[in-house]
Amino acid sequence: NAGVTQTPKFQVLKTGQSMTLQCAQDMNHEYMSWYRQDPGMGLRLIHYSVGAGITDQGEVPNGYNVSRSTTEDFPLRLLSAAPSQTSVYFCASTWGGTQYFGPGTRLLVL
Amino acid sequence: KNEVEQSPQNLTAQEGEFITINCSYSVGISALHWLQQHPGGGIVSLFMLSSGKKKHGRLIATINIQEKHSSLHITASHPRDSAVYICAVPGPYSGGSNYKLTFGKGTLLTVNP
Numbered sequence: 294n295a296g297v298t299q300t301p302k303f304q305v306l307k308t309g310q311s312m313t314l315q316c317a318q319d320m321n322h323e324y325m326s327w328y329r330q331d332p333g334m335g336l337r338l339i340h341y342s343v344g345a346g347i348t349d350q351g352e353v354p355n356g357y358n359v360s361r362s363t364t365e366d367f368p369l370r371l372l373s374a375a376p377s378q379t380s381v382y383f384c385a386s387t388w389g390g391t392q393y394f395g396p397g398t399r400l401l402v403l
Numbered sequence: 404k405n406e407v408e409q410s411p412q413n414l415t416a417q418e419g420e421f422i423t424i425n426c427s428y429s430v431g432i433s434a435l436h437w438l439q440q441h442p443g444g445g446i447v448s449l450f451m452l453s454s455g456k457k458k459h460g461r462l463i464a465t466i467n468i469q470e471k472h473s474s475l476h477i478t479a480s481h482p483r484d485s486a487v488y489i490c491a492v493p494g495p496y497s498g499g500s501n502y503k504l505t506f507g508k509g510t511l512l513t514v515n516p
Contacts, residue, residue, distance in 0.1 A: 326503075335407065335506035338494065351503065352494070383446060390434060392504070394446040 299395035316384030324387040409507040422477040426490030
């Protein structure tokens with residue numbers, strides 16, 4: 294199993310650009326989530342999904358959209374990038390309470 | 404909101420030392436999680452515990468539900484244990500679910516040879 298994969302590893306955007314961070318898992322986990330990690334702060338939940346077709350907001354959802362058309366994929370869309378969205382983004386799936394994290398995407402918004 | 408406080412923020416130890424990292428939270432919970440973030444950034448779940456103690460190799464996690472406190476111990480520490488250790492608990496509006504977590508800021512552990 295590849296586990297949780299994320300692409301790209303690193304991305305530079307200009308303010309106002311849009312992009313999609315990809316996340317996929319091959320463990321058939323129903324629950325998936327997106328977090329951002331900023332210096333001096335703990336991981337913060339952006340959006341989560343409890344299964345295909347079902348998504349909901351987390352702690353910091355503004356500026357981000359998600360969809361879950363399949364169990365495997367959970368992409369995160371930045372609608373109009375802002376410098377405040379410079380961060381490291383982690384996707385995770387959960388099974389039995391254990392979180393399985395992807396390797397992260399480092400995003401720089403200029 | 405469930406506040407999660409970890410101490411210390413930074414910890415430097417010599418190889419072989421016994422390490423303790425502490426985590427306190429403000430609201431009663433169903434379970435608490437410990438995670439490890441490697442220097443390269445990858446995050447791995449270490450433990451989920453709701454009572455007592457769990458052990459995996461040289462790592463031991465304990466929790467006192469009444470005192471809202473958990474500790475992560477590392478015995479016979481080694482340079483490869485150098486990482487950020489993160490505590491997490493069910494977040495607000497989670498209904499105690501282990502899916503929506505609130506994370507501490509982490510403890511940076513450096514073990515010198």
